[in-house]
Amino acid sequence: MKEIAVFPGSFDPFTYGHLDVVKRALKIFDKILILVLNNPRKKPFFTPEERMRIINEILELEGLLDRVSVDYYKGLMVDYLRQHEYNLVIRGLRAVSDFEYEILQAHANAKLCPEMETIFMFTSPEYSFLSSSLVKELAMFGADISKLVPEPVIKAINEKLERETSNLSGGE
Numbered sequence: 001m002k003e004i005a006v007f008p009g010s011f012d013p014f015t016y017g018h019l020d021v022v023k024r025a026l027k028i029f030d031k032i033l034i035l036v037l038n039n040p041r042k043k044p045f046f047t048p049e050e051r052m053r054i055i056n057e058i059l060e061l062e063g064l065l066d067r068v069s070v071d072y073y074k075g076l077m078v079d080y081l082r083q084h085e086y087n088l089v090i091r092g093l094r095a096v097s098d099f100e101y102e103i104l105q106a107h108a109n110a111k112l113c114p115e116m117e118t119i120f121m122f123t124s125p126e127y128s129f130l131s132s133s134l135v136k137e138l139a140m141f142g143a144d145i146s147k148l149v150p151e152p153v154i155k156a157i158n159e160k161l162e163r164e165t166s167n168l169s170g171g172e
């Protein structure tokens, strides 16, 4: 099958749960495009550029750059899909709470862009609890997040938190 599927999300930051979805989706699709979007419901920790850079570093470490790429779009996902003539979208499902949000999104997107299809992948059980918000909360309390996110995320979080601390203390 010669298909490209788009995996959209905030990825703020990218976690092992996201990586697991990408790797499993590569068993079905030739190529995956990770599309970084702004979710107006969420206050971002990393800028879209930082998120893209982190994801690219992870893909390089994982040897996936030949089949997985990253892009950012500041507008509506369906507009991006139309502009690039993509029509397959992958989303991950962890719990019933995800389902309610995801089905509304999928139906709204289908109305806006009838030619697109959303394909859902269940989380692997070991990542069913894992979210970007959990990672940020734990990191802010200095917890070990090495089992939740790849190394480039840990580095970027530490750098950002250090910068914020030095800004707060007047750069001393």
Ligand code: ADP
Pocket (backbone or CB within 6 Å): 008, 009, 010, 011, 012, 015, 016, 017, 018, 021, 039, 042, 090, 091, 092, 093, 094, 098, 122, 123, 124, 127, 128, 129, 130, 131, 132
């Ligand atoms: P969004 O703000 O669009 O929900 P996220 O970065 O939070 O963006 O999630 C992107 C996609 O990845 C969503 O479909 C989400 O359900 C899925 N996802 C997030 N964490 C996991 C995980 N641990 N396992 C499987 N899917 C996940």
